[in-house]
Amino acid sequence: MTAISKSKCGKCGNAFNDDELYFQKHSGTKFCKECFIKDTKRKVRKNLGKNILKNHITIGVGISGGKDSLVMAHILNEFFNQIPNSKIVGIMVNEGIEGFRNDGIEKGIKFCEEYGIEYHIVTFSEYIDSDLDSIVAIAKEKNMTMNPCSFCGVIRRKILNRVAIEKGCDYLAIGHNLDDISQAVMMNYIEGDIKKLAILGKSSQSDKFVKRIKPLSKIPEEEVKLFADILEMDYHKEPCPYSCLSYRSEVSDIIDTLEEKHAGAMYSIVAGYERLLEYLEVPESVSICEKCGEPSALKICKVCSFLKDLGLEENSKF
Incomplete structure (x- = not known):
C-alpha cells in the first residue's frame, strides 16, 4: 500500500x-x-488601502462574467457589506459578440442577484448604434488594419466611465490581474511609448473621469482562477473569439515563458515599472476632444477617431 x-x-x-x-x-x-x-483577500485589502475602504463610498465594478470580474466583485462585496453607507454597483457592457458575450452577461446577472448587488447592463449599440461584430465587418470592408481589441477596448472603457459617472460612483473597479498589468507594461516598453507608460500608472484628475482601481493587480491569473474554483463560482470560461488576434496575446506568451522559467518574473516587471513611475511625468494640462468634449491626449480622442473612420460618428452618443 x-x-x-x-x-x-x-x-x-x-x-x-x-x-x-x-x-x-x-x-x-x-x-x-x-x-x-x-x-x-489580505492582498486585495492592502492593495485598496484605507482611503477606499471607508464610509460613503460607491464602487462601480466592471463585470464581464469571467473569473476575474466575479472574484473581484465577490471580494469587494464582502468588504463593503461591512462598511456603513458604502456599496458596489455592477456595470456590464454587452459589446455584441455573437455566441460569446450573452453567456458572460448571464453569469454576471446570476452572480449579482445571488449576492443582492445592484447592476446595470448597457450595450455598444446604445452608444454607437452598432455592435462589435458589425464594427469588425465594417473595418474589414474598409481595409482598416486595427484589430478588434483596439476598437473594443477604448469604446468599452468610455462606456464604463460614462455609466460610473451617471451612477455617482467614486471609483471604477476593473478586474485586471497581475498578468494583465505585466502585459500592458511590456507592450508599452516594446513600443517605446513612454507617455502611455506614465498614463497607465497614474489617474487623470479630471472630473469627467471616474478614478480607476485594480483590486486584483497583485494577484496572478492562476491564483484568481484557483480562488474562483475553490469557492465553486459559476463563471464564464470561454475566451473572447477576438483575443487571439491581439498583440497582447503575443506578449502574453512571452511573459508566460519567462514566468515558467523564472518564477516571479511578472512581479519583477510590475515592481520595476512602479519604481520607474516616480520619474515619469504626466502633463497636468489635459486636452479636450473636439468631438465629444471629454478629456483626451489628442485633439480628437481615439473613440471619436475610430467612429469617424468607420463612418459611425453621426449616430454616436459620445
Whole structure:
C-alpha cells in the first residue's frame, strides 16, 4: 500500500495531503485552501488601502462574467457589506459578440442577484448604434488594419466611465490581474511609448473621469482562477473569439515563458515599472476632444477617431 504524502501549510502549519495544497512558486510557500483564500483577500485589502475602504463610498465594478470580474466583485462585496453607507454597483457592457458575450452577461446577472448587488447592463449599440461584430465587418470592408481589441477596448472603457459617472460612483473597479498589468507594461516598453507608460500608472484628475482601481493587480491569473474554483463560482470560461488576434496575446506568451522559467518574473516587471513611475511625468494640462468634449491626449480622442473612420460618428452618443 502506497503511503499518502503529506506536507504542512506554510501559514497555519496544519498537515495536508500534497494534492490539497497550493504551491506558490515565486514565494516557495504552500497554502491550504482556507489560508490561500485568506491570503488573497489580505492582498486585495492592502492593495485598496484605507482611503477606499471607508464610509460613503460607491464602487462601480466592471463585470464581464469571467473569473476575474466575479472574484473581484465577490471580494469587494464582502468588504463593503461591512462598511456603513458604502456599496458596489455592477456595470456590464454587452459589446455584441455573437455566441460569446450573452453567456458572460448571464453569469454576471446570476452572480449579482445571488449576492443582492445592484447592476446595470448597457450595450455598444446604445452608444454607437452598432455592435462589435458589425464594427469588425465594417473595418474589414474598409481595409482598416486595427484589430478588434483596439476598437473594443477604448469604446468599452468610455462606456464604463460614462455609466460610473451617471451612477455617482467614486471609483471604477476593473478586474485586471497581475498578468494583465505585466502585459500592458511590456507592450508599452516594446513600443517605446513612454507617455502611455506614465498614463497607465497614474489617474487623470479630471472630473469627467471616474478614478480607476485594480483590486486584483497583485494577484496572478492562476491564483484568481484557483480562488474562483475553490469557492465553486459559476463563471464564464470561454475566451473572447477576438483575443487571439491581439498583440497582447503575443506578449502574453512571452511573459508566460519567462514566468515558467523564472518564477516571479511578472512581479519583477510590475515592481520595476512602479519604481520607474516616480520619474515619469504626466502633463497636468489635459486636452479636450473636439468631438465629444471629454478629456483626451489628442485633439480628437481615439473613440471619436475610430467612429469617424468607420463612418459611425453621426449616430454616436459620445
